[in-house]
Amino acid sequence: MLSALFVPIASAQDAPVADPLPTPGQSGIGLELTEVARLPASQPVPPPTDTRLRRYNRINYLGELPDGSGRLFVPDMNDTLYLLDGGTQHAYLDLGAAVGPDFHNHRGLGSGFGFAAFHPDFGRNGKFYTVHTETGAALTDKEPDLPSPVEDEVHGVITEWTAADPRADLFAGARREVLRVGYASFIHGFQEIGFNPTARWWDEDHGLLYIAAGDGGIGVNTTVPQDLALPQGKILRIDPAGTDGPNGRYGIPRSNPFARKAGALGEIYAYGMRDPYRFSWDAGGSHRMFMGHIGEKAVDAVYEIRKGANLGWSEREAQWEYRRGDPSCGVFPLPADDAKHGYTYPVTGFDHNRLASARPCADSGNALMGGFVYRGTKIPSLHGRYIYGEGVKGLVFTADERSLRTGRPFVESREVMVYSGGQRTTLPALAGDPRVDLRFGQDAEGELYVLAKANGKVWKVTGARTFASCASGHDFVSGATSARSWEPVTPSLWQFPGREVVLAQPGAARPGPRRPFEYAVLRKGPEFGSVQVDASVRLDTPVAESNRDVVVVFGYRSDTEFYYAHLSSDNKIYPHNGIFVVNNADRLRLDHQWDAARSVGAAPAVTDTDWHRVRVRHCAGTGEIAVYVDGSRHPLMTAVDKTFSSGRVGFGSFDNIGRLRDLRVQGKGVR
Template sequence: MLHGLAHRVVGMFRRLSLLTVTTFVLSTLLVPIASAQPDVPIADPLPTPGASGIGLELTEVAQLPKSQPVPPPTDTRLVRYNRVNYLGEVPDGSGRMFVPDMNGELYLLDGGIQHAFLDLGAAIGPDFHTHRGLGSGFGFAAFHPDFRSNGKFYTVHTETGSALTTKKPDLPSPVDTQVHGVITEWTASDPRADVFAGTHRELLRVGFASYIHGFQEIGFNPAARWWDEDHHLLYIASGDGGIGVSTTVPQDLALPQGKILRIDPAGRDGVNGQYGIPRANPFVRKAGALGEIYAYGMRDPYRFSWDRVTRRMYMGHIGEKAVDAVYEVRKGANLGWSEREGIWEYRRGDPSCGVFPLPADDAKYGYTYPVTGFDHNRLSSQRPCADSGNALMGGFVYRGSKIPALRGKYVYGEGVKGLLYYAEEREMRAGGPMAASRELMVYVNGQLTTMKALVNDPNRVDLRFGQDAAGELYVLAKANGKVWKVTGARTFASCAPGHDVVAGTGSARSWQPVTPALWQFPGREVVLAQPGAARPGPRRPFEYAVLRKGPEFGSVQVDASVRLDTPVGESNRDVIIVFGHRSDTEFYYAHLSSDNKIYPHNGIFVVNNADRLRLDHQWDAVRSVGAAPAVTDTAWHRVRVKQCTDSGEIAVYLDGSPYPLMTAVDKTFASGRVGFGSFDNVGRVRDLRVQGKGIR
């Protein structure tokens, strides 16, 4: 099932090494096998997903009613506009969409008209629990594939109160159970109705040790045919109840917590006679194991989905303190929690709350490792075991027809900050190297924005995803209760640069340096041979030369090869590409550095009669880190800088990558000249080519 340890770890770094961002090819960087690595916590398990240069166009389609948990919660994370957490299409050909609100209501959206289809909270009664625990309340809804004819759909909710003493869980549950997770089957008398009327019955009840990590998503495989083993079978994501951090419950096949379960709602051979246990389940004939288990070793298996083409199942898993990941889930798979977190060892009780290198004998355990993901980028100022404020929201492989740029991409996100990511599905294979994830931009009405700006909440977006029957994608946010449809995709800085071209720029006559004595022009190359010095006026690069050959440019594309001649041992090495130059105190520049940990390094900047101002989206001021270091050696590197003056979009690419290393939006200067230089280092440029709209 799994490849060897060395192949796994080496392959992962081929996809995810920082060198990927800098060279934009799959790196062949080799790392020592697990046993040779220092046995200390891994400080930065995964690199931050780089920019993709792709932006999703979002169109608002609904805002669901405001709602609140009852009684009012003390946890402010539960106090949102509402708690909508999914969108799907009713499988009856009507085009109606359904949206569950964790505070109790199930809504239908029909051509822009909203219907309160089912008040689940009222139907359950006073034991319905919503006010404690992020997963509490009406967790999810799934409609039977034959809903049009049988009227059946399924829900998951939480109960406390008298249920804890008057109702008995059907599967093994903790002695000190704090909350029940309940799966219910509802049968509508008229499947076409906008408001539910009919009957319901309880299928399955399980107890959990805390108010977190209970039942999460439930669903049917939409790709299953009548001859497939999972046709009309219900999958249930069951969290570890919050105790996997200190126990081996997720690894225990006698317990339902920390597993994906698979049951037959039409069967009757389950322990309570209300559901069936599929004979094809992997542990049906294993002594002491629950036949309901499909896969195991999970902490918080929050969302799962199937690729409609490959029919593979992908699951978004929220990690403990270091790594959130996406897994390809196969029958009988053990995802490793709470022995593993991501592709590293997790040690219960370790005060660092970190992850460690895999042991030398890891292969014998047969764990299934993730196919993509991200780490928590914990701040050094945070307590080691404090909540990092990250939560991976599993999504979908896009197989719709409306947005060709997204085809074959698994779109997912980080829920708290509202970041959108994707990985290529063709690279996401269990047992293989991890696929690189990249960040998607967000546009509304043609304007670049962010999910935080859209919901007008700087703290929590509470991002979720949805999908319709045609495979088109939706984005939801609890922060303002809105639903957006992904209606298009655009490439950042995609303007046509124009037809004016300047090349053959090696002559000294083509350049105007700040300090001519520091420069050499041996022919093909332009060399800054001596470092410059700070000059009066605003803080800006010390030394640069402006290209005087040819016209000024509006929208422009600058292509060149650059080299940093300063010794690699110096951490602040840099060269700059100047563009939009109007005067010595009015211009843009792209700073290409071997360091990305301080404000003035490795970014896109503007000088506008004031100290240089950083513009790029990649700079994280809280963590004091930017895009991956652009140049870390003394080799030649190909760089492209593109400026679109109409939109203000600026992108910097390296070594032929289709993915920008840095991006920014600014309209300060609509035209100017280009140049090359450095702050206080030495370097050179060759093969300079400038193409754009000449301003004469």
């Protein structure tokens, strides 16, 4: 189970929280992506001024028609709903053309053809539902069905379509408008709509349509998301086959939590949301509902959604207090009396890691993309993992579904790597653009898909692997603690008292490239190709001193040719707490965790003077390197480099003192 991160719920300090959440560490899991389709290029009309809308296309979801045909559907927000039937693409419905001149898709990231949801009985009744936005004459000629807090700039419209032949690859049939809601701006309108796929025909949820309705972009300065008389900033649940709604075109389920509350909209299922972008139900376990929520300026989060839940926006942003009008645009510790409000807090997520140079209230360039709990059968190692992501940069994260429980401690997510053709890559590389616009999909078998607006491609998750999981071989060295087993740079600085290898005095800088000042190379046993180094290390330099470190050397060929893992109490400067290579030049940082823009790397590896277990794995064939600390199954640091395919191992420091014991080296000996 993933470790839980306990978040303080009160503080005497009345100041913004400087760093609400730690950067997600590595999971050590890699997803193999196989391209299955590329949808046609498209553009908003007229051409948008917002460059974020100028994408190859704007595909934003993938699902499977619930009719047993195996056909997949993909909506393009610019206008068209596509079907994928094996290797064949069909333009099933041009929604933009069907709506006409009021169809709006050129302003606002959520504008256009927002989503499609097929009725669970589509194979029999031919019904499916769409979301789109309208402006133009619609704003004067048509009335919203539910109240708006201010004058509308755009309408969000839910339409029911009935196919004359559900088996056809081109829509022909009837349509009717189900629900129209006004929004105060071009952002945070209707997002996802969907049916609970785990509900059977006898369940109360069967055939009920869930609607994620954003706050229209005004929750930042108002209490609209908390107002139960308004639909904005809520998840709604309606019966599209009913007639007791205010317009007579849908029903209000009697089991909705506010169906009988005076002054409240009966359509509301849960509330207190800013931008509830994606939701899904776990096909296994207890069939819980999860939702990815895009925050304002500090935190994006995943919530478990329960009937009647209040997620707190715009009084709360994730599990912190939000203060409207605060010039820092930050979040604050919760007040001491917070429990009286009964807010539902998130189960996992990430913060925005805003750069110090950025304006406090500028767009942080983050957007959480809710995903799915994997319950497919093709990739057993993913079973029970919630897979979600950050859409702009194309990062993928995971957390164990069993730990994601409302009311329990917030869970730290971990990053998932991406592979294509067996080689580690990134989604920006696959998308050919640093702005990926990542989205997720799932088929009826529970298998996962990844989409990118940047190049209009769809990839299927076809496998998973553990990073640096190569077989290390059967040659090993252990118990090497005598002086004759080691070759130090400066023998007089070292002691070999029996069970330990001790660097008793700090080294000094030497001529040549910048590299660890002092280390000892293990001469017992062979050189190793792929290798696993296990040891306990201790930093003897007092904690009060800064820049403390020890290093584990591997792939050693000469004094100016080797790798080393730098284990430090400091992770905020380039030379510290990372994986490095020295190749007849100053050490070069290799690890994926280093964020140069923020000048921060992986969490500090050693912060005290206690013993710590360290494992370094190096796969010569792939160049994968992973560093683990204190028995964690998740690597603290990772890198890929093929400079050296073999060499010896060692231990040392730059200018500190420390010691090593319980050394075991296992790998493929190179003789």
